[in-house]
Amino acid sequence: MISYLDAGESHGNSLCAIIDGIPAGLEIDESFINHLLCLRQSGYGRGGRQKIEKDKIEILSGVRFGKTIGSPITLKIKNNDYENWQDIMAPFATYTNRKQITKPRPGHVDLAGYLKYNRNDLRDCLERSSARQTAIRVAVGAICELCLKEAGVEFYNFVSAIGKVKANxxxxNLDEIKNSANNELFCPDKNALYEMKKTIDKAIENSDSLGGVAEVLISGAVAGIGSYKWDKKLDARLALATMSVQAIKAVSIGDGIENAFKYSSEVQDEIYYDFNSKEYRRYTNRLGGIEGGISNGENIVIKAFMKPIPTTRKGLRSIDVKTKETSVSVYERSDVCATSAASVVVRAAVAYEILNAYLEKFGGDCMSEFKRNVENYKEYLKTK
Incomplete structure (x- = not known):
């Protein structure tokens, strides 16, 4: 099992994480981690913060000569904008003209956090809950991916909807999905991409924001990961991971949401045996590669439904928590649409859960042991 703890505020000094449990001997590709960090900052409709931050991973412990050594791995991403916020965000800031944020944004954690933690300034809540936190989460997920790649598991993120515009x-076609990372919204449908950009432009004109559907496809996961025991169900764990990403308000495994409105004969994935590969396969994959909480060997497909970002330039009706008077929510520098970035974050979140499920089943204190156990299991499956 692996675990991690992350820390840091949106405009604080840096974002940090400590990962424990990664097997020894894993080769760490810094360029791959930085590539995913760059993808997280990409996307049409992103805000001005992305022009300031150029995220790059710094590894402080747990790696020697380019490989993990079995001890906790410490990661750090510097916040370049901190130099403009030191008087506000330094741990022992002493300036006296501090302007408190007292007008919460509907849809954000501002008011709920203010009530829960008994703070006088909403910034104490919005700094930690900001999506800026996802940068370090992507770095953690990237290391999980590197480990799973050694076992033949690959991850692809893309966008299938922005607002009311849906992609086909x-x-x-994994190549088409993989190549979508080269366009501005990670959308595999070029016609939908054009309409999505027009929709975002309209939101910008109206000082509004948009959500969408971010997807992750996982290929190469063996059948038998997860359990039908309620707290070990793979789809439940992936749903938890997905829903933990900022602004995600619903999740579907495969066509889960659409399947609720169909007959069983239109939903279930019928089975055949492939004598060449010696595998049980499905004619379709409407259930997204998981049955009864266990992976079935097909591609795992996760759809994350992202609400529009709560921060809008025109503001929304709110109140001032100090005076209780009706007001308009404050504007914090933000994106207009971040669904493309969300797809990268969801990818990281589910990579962590997939690796944990793999380590639960196959174990291994070092990569050679882990990989040997996975390969032995694959050979076993061919005998069934």
Whole structure:
């Protein structure tokens, strides 16, 4: 099992994480981690913060000569904007003209956090809950991916909807999905991409924001990961991981949401045996690669439904928590649409859960042991 703890505020000195449990001997590719960090900062409709921050990972412990050594791995990402916020965010800031934020944004954690933690300044809540936190989470997920890649598991993130514009996605064409990372919204449908950008432009004109559907496809996961025991169900764990990402308000495994409105004959993935690969396969993949909480060997597909970002330039009706008078929510520098970035974050979040499920089943204190156990299991499956 692996675990991690992350820390840091949006405009604080840095974002940090400590990961424990990664097997020894894993080769760490810094360029891959930084590539995913760059993808997280990409996307049409992103805000001005991305022009300031150029996220780059710094590894402080747990890696020697480019490989993990079995001890906790410490990660750090510097916040470049901190130099403009030191008087506000330094741990022992002493300036006296501090302007408190007292007008909460509907849809954000501002008011709920203010009540829960008994703070006088909403910034104490919004700094930690900011999506800026996801930068370090992507770095953690990247290391999980590097480990799973050694076991033949690959991750792809993309966008299938922005607002009311939906893409036509061919889930069987992995090259098309993979290449979508090269366009401005990670959308595999070029016609939908054009309409999505127009929709975002309209939101900008109206000082509004947009959500969408961010997806992750996982290929190469073996059948038998997870359990039908309620707290070990793979789809439940992936749903938890996905819902923990900022602004995600619903999740679907495969066509889960659409399946609720169909007959069983239109939903279930019928089975055949592939004598060449010696595998049980499905003619379709409407259930997204998981049945009864256990992976079935098909691609795992996760759809994350992201609400529009709560921060808008025109503001929304709110109150001042000090005076209780009706007011308009404050504007914090923000994105207009961040669904493309959310797809990268969801990818990281589910990579962590997939690796934990793999380590639960196969164990291994070092990569050679882990990989040997996975390969032995794959050979076993061919005998069934």
């Amino acid at each position: 996605v061919n889930y069987a």
